[in-house]
Amino acid sequence: MNFLIMNIPLNITSTIHDWIYSIMPETAASITIMVLIAVAYLALFAVAGLYLVLLERKVAAWFQLRLGPNRVGPWGLFQTIADALKLVSKELTSNDRVDKFLYNLAPYFVIVSALIAISVFPFSKQFQAFDINIGLFFLIAVSSIGVIGILVGGWASNNKFALIGAMRSGLQTISYELSVGLSILTMVLLTGTLQLSEIVEVQRTGGWLILQGHIPAIIAFCIFMIAGTAETNRAPFDLVEAESELGAGFHTEYSGMKFAYFFLAEFINMFIIASIAVVLFFGGWLSPFGITDGITWFPEVLWFLIKVLVIIFLMMWFRWTFPRLRVDQLLTLEWKYLLPLNLANLMIMAVIIWMNWTI
Amino acid sequence: MTDQEIKNKIKTEEYFVNMGPQHPAAHGVLRLLLTIDGEIIKNVEPDLGYIHRSIEKMSERDSYQQIVHLTDRMDYLSSNINNEAVCLTVEKALEIEVSDRVKVIRTIISELTRIASHCLWWGVMGMDLGALTTYFYAFRDREMINDIFEETCGARLTMNYNAPGGLMYDIHPNFVKRTKDFIKHFKTKIPEYDRLLTGNIIFQKRTKGVGVLTKEDAISYGATGPVGRGSGFSCDVRKHHIYSAYDRVDFKEALLTEGDTFARYQVRIMELWESISIIEQLIDNIPEGSVKEPTKAVIKLPKGEFYQRVETARGELGVYINSTGTKNPYRVKFRSPGFSNLSVLNHIAKGSKIADLVATMASFDFVIPDIDR
Amino acid sequence: MSYFSDIYNGIKTLITGMKVTGGYFIHARKGSLTQQYPDNRETLKMFDRFRGEVVMPHDENNQHRCTGCQSCEIACPNGSIEIIWDRQVDPETGKKKKMIDKHIYHLSMCTMCGLCIEACPTDAIVWAQNYENSVYDRSYLTKTLNQPGSTVQAGIED
Numbered sequence: 001m002n003f004l005i006m007n008i009p010l011n012i013t014s015t016i017h018d019w020i021y022s023i024m025p026e027t028a029a030s031i032t033i034m035v036l037i038a039v040a041y042l043a044l045f046a047v048a049g050l051y052l053v054l055l056e057r058k059v060a061a062w063f064q065l066r067l068g069p070n071r072v073g074p075w076g077l078f079q080t081i082a083d084a085l086k087l088v089s090k091e092l093t094s095n096d097r098v099d100k101f102l103y104n105l106a107p108y109f110v111i112v113s114a115l116i117a118i119s120v121f122p123f124s125k126q127f128q129a130f131d132i133n134i135g136l137f138f139l140i141a142v143s144s145i146g147v148i149g150i151l152v153g154g155w156a157s158n159n160k161f162a163l164i165g166a167m168r169s170g171l172q173t174i175s176y177e178l179s180v181g182l183s184i185l186t187m188v189l190l191t192g193t194l195q196l197s198e199i200v201e202v203q204r205t206g207g208w209l210i211l212q213g214h215i216p217a218i219i220a221f222c223i224f225m226i227a228g229t230a231e232t233n234r235a236p237f238d239l240v241e242a243e244s245e246l247g248a249g250f251h252t253e254y255s256g257m258k259f260a261y262f263f264l265a266e267f268i269n270m271f272i273i274a275s276i277a278v279v280l281f282f283g284g285w286l287s288p289f290g291i292t293d294g295i296t297w298f299p300e301v302l303w304f305l306i307k308v309l310v311i312i313f314l315m316m317w318f319r320w321t322f323p324r325l326r327v328d329q330l331l332t333l334e335w336k337y338l339l340p341l342n343l344a345n346l347m348i349m350a351v352i353i354w355m356n357w358t359i
Numbered sequence: 360m361t362d363q364e365i366k367n368k369i370k371t372e373e374y375f376v377n378m379g380p381q382h383p384a385a386h387g388v389l390r391l392l393l394t395i396d397g398e399i400i401k402n403v404e405p406d407l408g409y410i411h412r413s414i415e416k417m418s419e420r421d422s423y424q425q426i427v428h429l430t431d432r433m434d435y436l437s438s439n440i441n442n443e444a445v446c447l448t449v450e451k452a453l454e455i456e457v458s459d460r461v462k463v464i465r466t467i468i469s470e471l472t473r474i475a476s477h478c479l480w481w482g483v484m485g486m487d488l489g490a491l492t493t494y495f496y497a498f499r500d501r502e503m504i505n506d507i508f509e510e511t512c513g514a515r516l517t518m519n520y521n522a523p524g525g526l527m528y529d530i531h532p533n534f535v536k537r538t539k540d541f542i543k544h545f546k547t548k549i550p551e552y553d554r555l556l557t558g559n560i561i562f563q564k565r566t567k568g569v570g571v572l573t574k575e576d577a578i579s580y581g582a583t584g585p586v587g588r589g590s591g592f593s594c595d596v597r598k599h600h601i602y603s604a605y606d607r608v609d610f611k612e613a614l615l616t617e618g619d620t621f622a623r624y625q626v627r628i629m630e631l632w633e634s635i636s637i638i639e640q641l642i643d644n645i646p647e648g649s650v651k652e653p654t655k656a657v658i659k660l661p662k663g664e665f666y667q668r669v670e671t672a673r674g675e676l677g678v679y680i681n682s683t684g685t686k687n688p689y690r691v692k693f694r695s696p697g698f699s700n701l702s703v704l705n706h707i708a709k710g711s712k713i714a715d716l717v718a719t720m721a722s723f724d725f726v727i728p729d730i731d732r
Numbered sequence: 733m734s735y736f737s738d739i740y741n742g743i744k745t746l747i748t749g750m751k752v753t754g755g756y757f758i759h760a761r762k763g764s765l766t767q768q769y770p771d772n773r774e775t776l777k778m779f780d781r782f783r784g785e786v787v788m789p790h791d792e793n794n795q796h797r798c799t800g801c802q803s804c805e806i807a808c809p810n811g812s813i814e815i816i817w818d819r820q821v822d823p824e825t826g827k828k829k830k831m832i833d834k835h836i837y838h839l840s841m842c843t844m845c846g847l848c849i850e851a852c853p854t855d856a857i858v859w860a861q862n863y864e865n866s867v868y869d870r871s872y873l874t875k876t877l878n879q880p881g882s883t884v885q886a887g888i889e890d
Contacts, residue, residue, distance in 0.1 A: 067766045325564075329564055428847070
């Protein structure tokens with residue numbers, strides 16, 4: 001590996017940083033740099049969201065004994081560009097009795113909360129947009145804002161099916177946030193800090209957290225995966241958009257770009273849940289057994305992406321295998337099974353740490 | 360405040376929702392008018408007639424060989440069995456005795472049609488409940504049966520292979536080998552279906568105790584087929600009014616008593632195993648004989664009423680022909696299984712949730728052209 | 733205690749289901765049933781008895797076997813066949829005989845039931861195996877089955 005080539009992006013970013021600071025006063029420079037980073041993230045994650053859609057279609061096809069899109073470009077790689085062009089060029093239809101302000105506002109809630117949540121992830125030691133000392137807390141708080149968008153969208157559509165779907169989604173999300181929060185809390189007991197880059201540092205020296213906190217960590221991971229898929233409204237918890245029951249749920253009345261926001265937001269939420277799992281349980285951007293540690297940013301980002309893709313594949317596997325749960329069974333699962341298990345798990349983890357039985 | 364006082368003070372209204380004729384993943388053009396209260400259903404009213412093609416009226420101007428091709432399109436998933444029903448009625452009226460070869464071949468093809476229909480039902484049931492991959496696995500097996508039919512009859516869905524007096528032409532020489540290969544392949548697939556869907560805890564929780572139909576209700580509404588057999592009503596026409604070659608095979612009637620959706624599901628899976636055993640008993644020794652008894656070119660039935668019932672994949676199909684001695688019938692009536700099964704829906708869906716209604720309808724296995732004719 | 737055994741059994745059935753689909757994923761390449769349709773037209777062959785379209789085969793002298801007896805028109809349930817015939821002098825025997833002028837076949841109305849082919853006494857019409865019958869103009873679906881200038885094969889009624 002040629003270290004000089006590796007360092008070029010770092011050199012570019014530091015030269016841009018210095019140049020901007022030299023030509024503008026202090027506050028304007030920092031604002032400009034924030035805007036530039038925001039634009040870079042926006043571009044990157046819009047494209048990433050679209051390619052996740054293509055990945056989902058290909059993976060779904062391989063489960064179902066067929067090939068996915070393979071005509072538009074080699075292995076269908078340009079299919080996502082065709083999809084994006086189609087969504088952008090569609091007519092924005094609506095009925096004349098929707099609540100105009102809320103109807104137009106709803107998609108922005110979900111996409112903005114998803115994009116804010118991405119900003120705190122550590123993709124590598126040098127690449128982290130927003131490294132605050134309450135990283136995890138901020139993350140959970142911001143991802144709760146997304147549910148407002150769904151409720152508002154369902155209500156403002158003036159459509160009975162959309163309203164039923166939005167109500168179901170609201171109660172599903174607020175129930176499962178408890179489980180997500182508690183399982184994250186279980187791992188925070190091990191690390192002792194909420195700052196995401198520190199969590200990865202703890203795993204560099206002691207091994208991945210899922211190995212450090214053996215039994216309670218594995219239980220916490222299972223509960224986190226179940227609650228995470230429920231948070232993103234994916235199957236087997238996708239009665240929000242149950243296609244065989246109610247048409248299309250809360251996004252029935254949206255078309256074109258607004259529908260694209262809802263659609264992208266679902267995939268970016270999936271990315272967020274997978275990233276939290278990777279950072280908390282599987283060592284973030286660290287390589288297994290430390291084989292490529294020390295070589296700058298490239299392998300680290302690569303390891304992060306590979307681990308995230310494995311967890312996303314696991315979520316897709318769930319979607320294409322299981323039937324969906326009914327509303328009351330969903331709530332039974334959360335309040336009678338997951339919550340007591342979570343609390344018990346928390347206490348077990350506390351006991352294990354107190355008695356120094358971690359690895 | 361007590362519960363009763365709260366209920367008196369809060370006024371809620373019932374919602375009226377149309378699970379309309381155009382619906383993604385519904386079973387055809389069936390319109391259901393639902394009156395729901397939150398998530399609980401208060402009333403279900405089916406509205407039929409979106410695919411009525413007046414088959415019974417058209418039969419009044421067709422000759423008896425031409426009626427057979429209309430019945431293909433009634434319940435298109437068991438089209439061979441529908442054709443067989445009309446042919447058996449005409450043969451009963453003319454008092455023709457078909458040869459053993461025809462009887463055995465008709466039975467084998469009927470059982471293959473039943474397997475194909477149940478395969479599609481399984482795929483669609485998984486899909487209605489949310490497991491979207493079951494559809495593709497079921498169609499892979501159904502394609503093999505369609506290939507068998509295409510080689511012998513020439514068509515994959517609307518076969519028109521039976522004719523009054525026998526079959527239209529003899530089976531293809533490859534028929535026996537292809538059927539045996541299919542049976543060998545399919546026996547490894549049914550356990551896979553069980554692992555994927557039947558044993559799944561989410562599926563069991565969705566279907567156990569849902570949509571219970573008691574035995575008395577099944578008898579009084581006339582629900583036959585797997586719907587009736589799942590409730591304990593022993594109504595298999597192949598056992599009680601034997602026709603074709605069913606008297607020389609040995610099979611059990613699938614009968615369960617719980618009456619919920621899971622029981623109806625299990626009855627159909629048991630029927631798959633029974634159909635395979637019937638085909639295995641018959642495929643190796645198809646007797647020689649003539650494939651078509653000679654009939655006049657213009658068939659005229661004697662004056663009178665004739666009725667014949669067969670067991671399609673959905674239930675009991677009855678064909679009633681009233682003839683005045685001319686070359687066209689005076690009146691043809693089809694007693695369709697789906698129509699009687701649909702009448703039960705309001706009774707058992709009251710008080711359940713919308714998701715339960717979807718699961719119940721999937722287990723009833725409606726094909727709307729069968730109901731509307 | 734049944735609380736924990738419920739959870740354990742439930743998770744076991746879920747993992748069994750996942751193994752089935754996982755198995756299909758691993759063998760995705762060789763198990764996939766997709767046929768790349770417009771590219772494989774040369775190798776795609778229908779079965780012998782496939783019911784595609786009704787045609788009237790002509791031999792090398794441009795002769796067909798249809799005598800104009802109208803059996804197929806009577807047998808067809810919905811009038812997809814119309815025969816236009818005329819009584820003309822047969823050149824061989826010198827007597828007036830029914831001869832066919834046009835055999836019109838409405839592909840748009842045909843239900844592919846096969847009764848016409850069974851009814852024909854001389855095997856004049858057979859099944860063809862083409863499956864791409866869609867056109868832009870509906871009048872192309874009304875076909876005349878006998879080619880212009882063709883005559884009946886001699887002695888076919890015997």
